[in-house]
Amino acid sequence: xxxxxTENLGSVFDRLRGRxxxxxxxxxxxxxxxxxxxxxxxxxxxxxRAFIDKVRPRAVGTEVLKSxxxxxxxxxxxxxELVDMLGAAAPLALDAVPPVGIMxxxxxxxxxxxxxxxxxxxLQEEDKRKVLMASLDTQRPAAMxxxxxxxxxxxxxTLPIIEGQGPVEIAKRAMQAGKLGxxxxxxxxxxxxxxxxxxxMNEMAAIEKxxxxxxxxxxADSLTGQEAVRIAxxxxxxxxxxxxxxxxxxxxxxxxxxxxMRHETGVAIKYLGVGxxxxxxxxxxxxxxxxxxxxxxxxxxxxxxxxxxMDAEKAEKIAARMKKGLFTLEDMAEQLRQMQRMGGMxxxxxxxxxxxxxxxxxxxxxxTMGMDDRQLARQAAIVSSMTLAEKEKPKVLNASRKRRIAAxxxxxxxxxxxxxxxHRQMADMMKKLGKGGMQGMANMLGGGPMGGGSGGGLPxxxxxGGGLPxxxxxQPPAGLPPGLGLPPKKK
Numbered sequence: 001x002x003x004x005x006t007e008n009l010g011s012v013f014d015r016l017r018g019r020x021x022x023x024x025x026x027x028x029x030x031x032x033x034x035x036x037x038x039x040x041x042x043x044x045x046x047x048x049r050a051f052i053d054k055v056r057p058r059a060v061g062t063e064v065l066k067s068x069x070x071x072x073x074x075x076x077x078x079x080x081e082l083v084d085m086l087g088a089a090a091p092l093a094l095d096a097v098p099p100v101g102i103m104x105x106x107x108x109x110x111x112x113x114x115x116x117x118x119x120x121x122x123l124q125e126e127d128k129r130k131v132l133m134a135s136l137d138t139q140r141p142a143a144m145x146x147x148x149x150x151x152x153x154x155x156x157x158t159l160p161i162i163e164g165q166g167p168v169e170i171a172k173r174a175m176q177a178g179k180l181g182x183x184x185x186x187x188x189x190x191x192x193x194x195x196x197x198x199x200x201m202n203e204m205a206a207i208e209k210x211x212x213x214x215x216x217x218x219x220a221d222s223l224t225g226q227e228a229v230r231i232a233x234x235x236x237x238x239x240x241x242x243x244x245x246x247x248x249x250x251x252x253x254x255x256x257x258x259x260x261m262r263h264e265t266g267v268a269i270k271y272l273g274v275g276x277x278x279x280x281x282x283x284x285x286x287x288x289x290x291x292x293x294x295x296x297x298x299x300x301x302x303x304x305x306x307x308x309x310m311d312a313e314k315a316e317k318i319a320a321r322m323k324k325g326l327f328t329l330e331d332m333a334e335q336l337r338q339m340q341r342m343g344g345m346x347x348x349x350x351x352x353x354x355x356x357x358x359x360x361x362x363x364x365x366x367x368t369m370g371m372d373d374r375q376l377a378r379q380a381a382i383v384s385s386m387t388l389a390e391k392e393k394p395k396v397l398n399a400s401r402k403r404r405i406a407a408x409x410x411x412x413x414x415x416x417x418x419x420x421x422x423h424r425q426m427a428d429m430m431k432k433l434g435k436g437g438m439q440g441m442a443n444m445l446g447g448g449p450m451g452g453g454s455g456g457g458l459p460x461x462x463x464x465g466g467g468l469p470x471x472x473x474x475q476p477p478a479g480l481p482p483g484l485g486l487p488p489k490k491k
Contacts, residue, residue, distance in 0.1 A: 002255035002293050008037035009078075009294060017071035027059045030074065042225035042256025047085065047263045055081050079290050085259060086286035090243060090268035093214050094129065099178030099186045101213030104245075105204055105235060108192035111247035112219040113143065115273055116189040117150035118281040119217075119245070124156055129184040134159035134174035136167040136207060137191035147189055154278055157183075167191065167203055171211040188213065196231060201238040208239050215242045217270065220257065222246040228257040232265045241265070247273035250280070255293065327430040329391040332423050333383035336376045381409040382419045394420055 012033045016022065031052055038048045058077045094100055102119070106112045116133060123129045133151055135158070137143035144161045151158035159174050171188055178186035190207060193200040208216060218235050220228040228246070235241055244261055249272040252258070261269055269284045318331050383391065385408035390397055397405075402416045409416075 002041070002252060002258075005037060005041040005255045006293055008040065009034065012037065013071065013075050013294070016074050022070040022074070024060050027074065031056060031059065034078065038259070041254040041259065044226060044229060044256070044260040044264055047260045050263065051081060051085055054084070075294060079294055082259075082290040082293060083286045085263060086289060087262035087268050089283075089285055090270055091283075092123075092243070092270065094123075094127065094185070096214050099132070099175065099183045100215070101175060101178075101186050101188065101211050102215045102217060103188045103190060103208060103211060103213040103239075104217050104219055105190050105239065105241075106192055106219035107196065107231060108140065108194055110192065110219045110221045111273060112192055113137070113147055113150070113189055114278075115219045115245050115247055115271075115281075116147065116187050117154055117156070118273065118278055119271065120151075120156045120185075120187050121154040121278055122281055123185055124154075130182065131156050131185045131187060132159060132174065132178050132181065132183040133157070133187045133189065134170060134177075135161075135189045136170045136174075137189060138165075138167060138170075139191040139193075143189075143191070150278070157181075168206050168210045171207045175211050196234040201234075204235070204239045216240055217242070218244045218267070220244060220246055220261075222249045222252040222255075222257045222272075225254065225256040226260065229260045229264045232261060232267060236265050236267060241267045243268055243270035245269075245271040245273065246284075249282075250274040258289070322430050327423075327427040329383050329386060329394055329419075329423050332426055333380050333391075335426075336380045336383075339376055378409070378411055378415065379419050379422075382406075382411055382416055385409040394423060 012030055016026070016030055034055070035048055035052050038051065039045070043051075055077055058081075059074055092100075092102070104112050104116045104119075113135070120131045120133050124131045133147055133156055135144040135147040148158045148161070150156075159170070159177055162170075162173075165173070167190065174186050174188060177183075188207065188211060190204065191200070216239055218232055218241050220231060222228060224231075232241070232244060244265075244267050246252075246258055246261075246269060249258065258269060258272075261267065272282045272284055272289075274280045274282050318334060321327065321331060382405060385405045386397075390401065390405075397416075397420065399413075402413050406413045406416050
């Protein structure tokens with residue numbers, strides 16, 4: 001997320017940190033580079049100007065120039081102003097008299113229907129609200145059926161479809177059904193258009209008047225950059241927008257829409273869509289997003305993601321086995337599935353403090369040698385094609401069995417061999433960890449304290465036969481211990 005902006009800003013701050021003291025000229029040069037980075041990220045020009053104007057007096061003042069660590073102080077100033085620019089967190093207004101109406105608006109193709117289902121799932125599963133979804137989209141073919149299908153997938157009720165009813169009638173019926181059915185929240189998925197034309201705006205205004213929703217959420221595609229900001233302004237002029245949900249934020253390397261929205265529209269961003277999965281929705285937190293942009297990671301977000309995706313019972317069983325030095329192919333497959341649910345190794349690295357450079361350095365390995373979503377799925381499929389006996393005792397896997405497994409998983413015998421080698425290496429690691437505790441971990445990562453030896457890290461997938469990428473030999477950013485290896489997830 002926002003990788004290009006993070007990289008550009010990171011290079012600016014690296015130059016600042018490399019100096020023992022900063023002059024006013026040094027700071028002005030850095031501000032010019034920050035301005036350029038923001039403009040390249042497609043941040044609106046008025047927003048960039050306002051941001052630099054707020055950063056400059058603090059950055060060239062005694063707060064920075066007389067600081068013991070001036071480079072770090074500049075980062076802090078920029079971080080503070082980024083948080084301010086992104087705006088305060090704004091939770092949904094769910095404490096009103098039920099049913100709380102949430103109207104979802106936006107252009108066609110922005111991901112509105114899927115986002116409706118994502119938010120409904122979150123409200124029902126995490127906030128424990130009884131939710132009813134209703135499709136008001138009478139324009140797009142099968143739009144109502146699509147929402148009904150999504151409702152069945154996430155176990156959220158949808159309003160029965162009555163042919164011939166218009167959007168306003170459906171909205172009234174949905175709110176009435178929500179009241180009579182004891183629902184806490186009624187979500188109204190409105191129709192979109194290819195552009196914000198007069199017909200669409202009139203329809204939005206009529207629905208808003210009829211349903212009187214507590215929240216009107218604009219769903220906008222973050223990849224459209226400044227176009228998303230313009231669309232938000234158009235909707236805000238005709239309906240009472242209370243929040244924005246940015247979709248496809250995980251694929252947005254620039255971040256212009258997110259950084260410009262609040263300043264340009266005055267409307268708070270409340271959620272980020274961060275993937276295609278139905279649970280790929282994050283509550284917008286300006287402080288955590290600013291930390292990610294500046295390469296400080298998001299440990300809280302990582303913990304939350306792990307907690308949300310982890311099967312506690314399975315984790316306890318695997319942990320108990322690992323203490324005994326046991327690690328089967330099925331255990332490894334569960335590790336792979338867990339990593340996949342968390343967005344792969346690349347996704348995890350992106351949420352760890354100071355790992356921006358390491359992520360970039362390892363990117364080629366992660367993408368092509370086993371740690372992106374597709375590769376993790378293939379590796380898990382290979383293990384799934386094995387019998388229980390083969391998973392428990394991989395030594396029985398001869399050439400014919402490997403060919404059968406390859407055919408069953410849609411892979412090659414070479415892929416099967418790579419998985420087997422990866423398992424052997426991971427099993428050896430688990431044995432060392434089980435025998436030696438933290439010292440076993442240190443030995444596993446390179447022999448020295450905290451894994452600082454030259455031979456540490458995980459096995460290299462580039463090597464013949466595969467294995468995990470050698471992250472232990474990658475050089476982490478300044479401030480982190482050398483030879484920082486990343487062991488497989490233990491949960």
